[in-house]
Amino acid sequence: MRYKYCPICGTELIEKYSWDEGGVPYCPIDDMLYFDTPKPCIIAAVIKGNQILLLKQSYIFKNSKVLVSGYVTNGETVEDTVRREVKEETGITVGEIKYLGSEYLPSREIIMLTFMAKYESGEIEKSEEVEWASWSNIEDALCQMSEDEIGKGIVKKVLDEMGYAGNKAYRCECNNCTIDNM
Numbered sequence: 001m002r003y004k005y006c007p008i009c010g011t012e013l014i015e016k017y018s019w020d021e022g023g024v025p026y027c028p029i030d031d032m033l034y035f036d037t038p039k040p041c042i043i044a045a046v047i048k049g050n051q052i053l054l055l056k057q058s059y060i061f062k063n064s065k066v067l068v069s070g071y072v073t074n075g076e077t078v079e080d081t082v083r084r085e086v087k088e089e090t091g092i093t094v095g096e097i098k099y100l101g102s103e104y105l106p107s108r109e110i111i112m113l114t115f116m117a118k119y120e121s122g123e124i125e126k127s128e129e130v131e132w133a134s135w136s137n138i139e140d141a142l143c144q145m146s147e148d149e150i151g152k153g154i155v156k157k158v159l160d161e162m163g164y165a166g167n168k169a170y171r172c173e174c175n176n177c178t179i180d181n182m
């Protein structure tokens with residue numbers, strides 16, 4: 001999003017030259033440049049043995065389960081965000097976190113940072129914004145996440161990381177899936 005007015009003082013921004021960035025909207029009163037940056041967001045596959053933590057949040061996808069996700073808050077690292085969001089949404093504490101790459105969502109100007117996180121402790125205690133949260137067999141996850149393309153991409157990477165050699169997880173992709181999407 002390209003800013004027109006200063007979000008702090010409301011002054012109309014002028015263009016200021018900033019090295020390689022070229023002209024950048026600038027507030028001379030607050031001495032602040034407003035770069036056109038995407039919103040950083042995390043999405044995490046929480047893994048416990050051969051199980052994965054799946055949620056139901058209808059405002060994201062109506063007929064599909066999803067992974068834990070949330071916006072990075074100012075002042076925290078993205079690893080902090082993963083730990084905080086998993087804890088807030090599900091009550092679970094995660095240990096080791098591994099970065100799995102990023103995806104850009106042009107329609108919402110979001111940069112999605114993807115992770116796998118190992119379960120460490122806790123019982124599922126979902127937050128108000130989550131309708132349902134449960135451990136699912138990782139072999140069934142792809143079939144239950146039909147609408148969530150980014151989430152499915154992460155699960156496939158997790159399966160690779162786990163050295164998964166079976167083909168059960170992929171059967172929903174050959175139209176033979178017998179598992180309901182809820």
Ligand SMILES: [Zn+2]
Nearest residue numbers: 006009027030
């Ligand atoms: Zn200003």
